[in-house]
Amino acid sequence: MIEDLILAKYNYWIYVTLMMIGFYAVIAKKNLVKKVIGLNIFSTAIFLFYISIGDVIGGTEPIYIHGEHVVYVNPIPHVLILTGIVVSVSITAVALALIIKIYEEFGTIEEDQILELQS
Amino acid sequence: MIFDNAPALVVIFPLIAAITVPIIGYYNKRLIPYYVTLVIFCSFIFSISNLRTVMQTGSISYTMGGWEPPFGIEYAIDYLNGFVSIVVIFIIFIVSIYAKKSVEQELPGRTINFYTVFLLLTAGLQGLIVTGDLFNVYVFLEISSIAAYALVSVGKSRDALMASMNYLIIGTVSASFILLGIGYLYMVTGTLNMADLADRLPLAFDERPKVVLAAFAFFLVGFSIKVGLFPLHTWMPDAYSLAPSAVSAMLASTFTKVAAYVMIRVMFTIFKPDFIISTVHAHTILAWLAAIAIIAGSVLAIAQTDFKRMLAYSSVSQIGYIILGVALMNQIAMTGGVIHIMNHGIMKAALFMVAGAIIYKTGIRNINDFKGIGKTMPYTSAAFTLVALSMIGIPPTVGFVSKWYLALGAIEAGMWVFVGVIMLSSLLNIVYFWRVFENMYFYRAEGGKVDEVPLSMLLPILILAALTFLLGVLALYPLKEIMAPMVQIILPG
Numbered sequence: 137m138i139e140d141l142i143l144a145k146y147n148y149w150i151y152v153t154l155m156m157i158g159f160y161a162v163i164a165k166k167n168l169v170k171k172v173i174g175l176n177i178f179s180t181a182i183f184l185f186y187i188s189i190g191d192v193i194g195g196t197e198p199i200y201i202h203g204e205h206v207v208y209v210n211p212i213p214h215v216l217i218l219t220g221i222v223v224s225v226s227i228t229a230v231a232l233a234l235i236i237k238i239y240e241e242f243g244t245i246e247e248d249q250i251l252e253l254q255s
Numbered sequence: 256m257i258f259d260n261a262p263a264l265v266v267i268f269p270l271i272a273a274i275t276v277p278i279i280g281y282y283n284k285r286l287i288p289y290y291v292t293l294v295i296f297c298s299f300i301f302s303i304s305n306l307r308t309v310m311q312t313g314s315i316s317y318t319m320g321g322w323e324p325p326f327g328i329e330y331a332i333d334y335l336n337g338f339v340s341i342v343v344i345f346i347i348f349i350v351s352i353y354a355k356k357s358v359e360q361e362l363p364g365r366t367i368n369f370y371t372v373f374l375l376l377t378a379g380l381q382g383l384i385v386t387g388d389l390f391n392v393y394v395f396l397e398i399s400s401i402a403a404y405a406l407v408s409v410g411k412s413r414d415a416l417m418a419s420m421n422y423l424i425i426g427t428v429s430a431s432f433i434l435l436g437i438g439y440l441y442m443v444t445g446t447l448n449m450a451d452l453a454d455r456l457p458l459a460f461d462e463r464p465k466v467v468l469a470a471f472a473f474f475l476v477g478f479s480i481k482v483g484l485f486p487l488h489t490w491m492p493d494a495y496s497l498a499p500s501a502v503s504a505m506l507a508s509t510f511t512k513v514a515a516y517v518m519i520r521v522m523f524t525i526f527k528p529d530f531i532i533s534t535v536h537a538h539t540i541l542a543w544l545a546a547i548a549i550i551a552g553s554v555l556a557i558a559q560t561d562f563k564r565m566l567a568y569s570s571v572s573q574i575g576y577i578i579l580g581v582a583l584m585n586q587i588a589m590t591g592g593v594i595h596i597m598n599h600g601i602m603k604a605a606l607f608m609v610a611g612a613i614i615y616k617t618g619i620r621n622i623n624d625f626k627g628i629g630k631t632m633p634y635t636s637a638a639f640t641l642v643a644l645s646m647i648g649i650p651p652t653v654g655f656v657s658k659w660y661l662a663l664g665a666i667e668a669g670m671w672v673f674v675g676v677i678m679l680s681s682l683l684n685i686v687y688f689w690r691v692f693e694n695m696y697f698y699r700a701e702g703g704k705v706d707e708v709p710l711s712m713l714l715p716i717l718i719l720a721a722l723t724f725l726l727g728v729l730a731l732y733p734l735k736e737i738m739a740p741m742v743q744i745i746l747p748g
Contacts, residue, residue, distance in 0.1 A: 159428075162424060162428065168420065171424060175424065175427050175428070178427075178428070178431055179427075179431055182431055182434055182435055182438070185435070185438055186438050189438065189441070189442045212441075213438070213441065216390055219390075219394060220393075220434065223393075223394070223397045226397075226401055227397070227401060227423070227427055230401055230404055230405060230423065231420070231423055231424075234404075234408055234416060234419055234420050234423065235420070237408070237416050238416045238417065238420065241413040241416060242413070250417060254414055254417065
């Protein structure tokens, strides 16, 4: 029972755990940089999920060799996640640029202090 | 023929132009606004050509690089997205005319950057509408979202930075949920093409129901955040009220509408109405959430004194109308919901433009300081009055058309309580727009001299205000020629 539920699917458990760690950081941390780190953990967890659904037991790398029929892993989720990584990098860049501007304007990157300055 | 490639060109035109804007700006800065308006006009022409093709020969399936649909990326256009595409690009076209003067004042020296990101947002939204591939939806969603975060952050007040940061965090979480939903569907079906997914999903649901249910839940939550459905609307008031005027007009009237369209697409083309009604009962939950959004948005709008913030909360309530039309699950309500995408787009763009015009001329945002503006800015105030009456739902304006269809749809579904909700919301609309009328017209002005905004800002407002009236009178044409076949496709029976 436990083997079926946890050990056989440990990759999915890792993804769920990481995702919740990232989600916790996004919600609970006051520091904006820590929030962005949380977002990155969150999206990395999703990348791990995509990569593990592409796996085929006993598969090799997906390179087509003429005349040979081999079992290979599904390359499409991996390619999709390359796009996902690019998107994640761009969002991190925009977020960090925003944080720099926020620091210039408010002199702090702690959310509760900024809220005090706003009112 | 160039029009054979129109489905791709509606996206590619603004995308390529976004890259060329800095090059042109390097030589001559003053050309950029005209160049951008011209590019968006071309994209508008291609959109019209797409809908014409759909009306003459049926749905378009455009393949990229010669790869046949289930394998390659497909752009699929039918009545629904052909219609939304025209509405969105038309509003962006009007906003781009309006933006010239407004941006000159609010973002001096940053026009090149502004128009580059503006065109990227246009390309992202158009791509989101025409694509027939689920992963493409995610990519275009992120392109347009990143552009939107950047545009919100350049607002005048420093609070705009925090508004943009909050928008970014919430928006990224919602896009991640959508990405997860796509992953779950890919896991059980092995395809990303929407039409192919729809074919394979019933079998996949029989084999692994839990995965499909989880995917549906992820999509619902993800899109609800992007649409700004009531309890998940928190990013919206800050982002819309603190962004530059042109950006508020554009985001409020296009982005949430496009997100609503994608939500309809995922719910009705991929998951099918049967699945929603008999398996997950999502329509009941959505309808009640929409009803709460309609009432709560209006009540919160009454509590605001900042004009733009009031309009943003009014958006929360108007989004409720669209979702209510979708969630009632019958053809009449669906017609009301989809036509409200157009109607609300036009009305909200006009209202935010009026807000921007008043800020441009006087710098006033607080409604209580509007005294005498009816005298000094007569055309803007008249346009505002017409559009606000349409928001309330006075016949024969467009606001009446969508409310009429929604009410009929609620009766058809046997849910009389929603008719009451629509009535109550119209009353609340009167309350919060009346304060503005009162301050505009019923107080004596000090100066009293006519001091209007420049023509390039006034004309877009007047065109949109005229459209709220004209499209209300001539509503029969789009209803008969576009809405009827569209509803037949997405909600047969």
